[in-house]
Ligand code: SF4
């Protein structure tokens with residue numbers, strides 16, 4: 514999935530975004546990245562990424578916001594921490610990936626109809642509404658938002674699972690959901706405030 518090399522210009526940089534990246538947990542030492550590429554060589558998924566971890570780190574710290582937030586890379590990262598273990602400069606690549614995922618969802622900038630960001634967003638939405646995730650509803654929602662074809666092709670399996678009691682349409686809920694929402698709203702507001710600094 515590697516992209517062709519393109520020339521980037523100074524004017525395309527978003528310095529606020531670069532500062533935001535540096536402010537994230539694990540972002541403070543991004544400047545120390547020596548672009549050795551060990552993270553990319555170690556990453557089991559870099560083959561499928563549009564930007565390798567090394568390139569993504571460089572784009573992020575230089576403020577190429579659009580490229581970073583709309584990349585497939587951050588969603589393909591499996592949080593295996595192999596890059597973190599091998600990095601000679603102890604750059605926390607995985608934590609940066611998490612921060613970028615959160616920002617991409619918050620800004621609504623991610624590859625459309627790509628299942629992983631949709632799954633992450635809907636997972637968060639269910640937690641907000643019910644305090645728990647109902648796997649059946651989550652999977653149905655995911656398929657409907659990303660691929661009708663897959664939804665139809667999985668219908669038979671879904672019916673079997675429903676018939677044998679392995680799946681249920683009833684949403685699971687916790688008590689005192691309003692309190693949970695208050696906490697999540699406060700965290701969300703804090704995150705937005707951080708992003709706008
Ligand atoms: S391994 Fe560490 S220092 Fe090397 S390119 Fe990756 S993040 Fe940068």
Ligand code: SF4
Pocket residue numbers: 552555556557558559566589590591592593594595596597606607610
């Ligand atoms: S944590 Fe993510 S970027 Fe790092 S090696 Fe694993 S999959 Fe690749």
